[in-house]
Amino acid sequence: MEVVLTSQVLVLNRFWQAVNVVGIKRAFSLLVKGHADVIHQEEGDFQLYDFNQWLDATEMETIPERECVHTVRHIIRLPKVIILKFFDRLPIKEVKFHRKNIFERDKFHCQYCGKLFKESGLNLDHVIPRHHGGRTSWENIVTSCVGCNSRKADRLPHEAGMRLVRKPVRPKWRPFMSVAQNKDKHRSWDYFLKPLQGG
Numbered sequence: 437m438e439v440v441l442t443s444q445v446l447v448l449n450r451f452w453q454a455v456n457v458v459g460i461k462r463a464f465s466l467l468v469k470g471h472a473d474v475i476h477q478e479e480g481d482f483q484l485y486d487f488n489q490w491l492d493a494t495e496m497e498t499i500p501e502r503e504c505v506h507t508v509r510h511i512i513r514l515p516k517v518i519i520l521k522f523f524d525r526l527p528i529k530e531v532k533f534h535r536k537n538i539f540e541r542d543k544f545h546c547q548y549c550g551k552l553f554k555e556s557g558l559n560l561d562h563v564i565p566r567h568h569g570g571r572t573s574w575e576n577i578v579t580s581c582v583g584c585n586s587r588k589a590d591r592l593p594h595e596a597g598m599r600l601v602r603k604p605v606r607p608k609w610r611p612f613m614s615v616a617q618n619k620d621k622h623r624s625w626d627y628f629l630k631p632l633q634g635g
């Protein structure tokens with residue numbers, strides 16, 4: 437029963453964009469009222485079910501106990517993703533400018549030597565140093581390994597004979613960055629939590 441009570445459901449707006457994560461009770465309430473449908477991944481395809489179809493589909497299959505909830509009349513499979521039928525907004529949020537998110541933007545790769553590092557091996561570097569008027573902003577801060585950081589020191593990249601792998605930009609907000617980093621998220625959420633592509 438514990439699994440059932442703590443089970444989390446990803447909520448999409450009607451454009452299939454992640455907008456929320458709710459508990460299972462809230463998810464069922466939205467389904468029963470007809471405000472949402474279940475999205476279920478089957479062999480790489482996504483199938484949509486309204487609540488009654490979902491009940492029927494559950495009854496046709498054998499489902500592991502921990503993935504079901506029992507009611508007086510039914511055994512219901514726990515949905516992992518639901519889609520709201522009438523909600524078309526996307527929460528507008530900016531990615532917070534801090535260390536972790538800069539590493540995340542640069543995918544933990546040093547922007548000078550291009551190599552992948554653990555967080556402990558990384559620093560933040562002002563591309564244009566502060567004493568040259570460089571700002572502390574998304575466009576002027578990059579992930580740098582400790583080695584490259586000390587090599588570059590307080591110089592401009594070309595003065596140190598170094599080049600950026602990629603021009604730093606402000607990242608687009610992607611829904612639920614924190615959910616995407618959560619180890620407990622369900623596999624089937626991945627598709628909906630991928631970073632937004634630029635453009």
Ligand SMILES: [Zn+2]
Pocket residue numbers: 546547548549550551580581582583584585
């Ligand atoms: Zn480096």
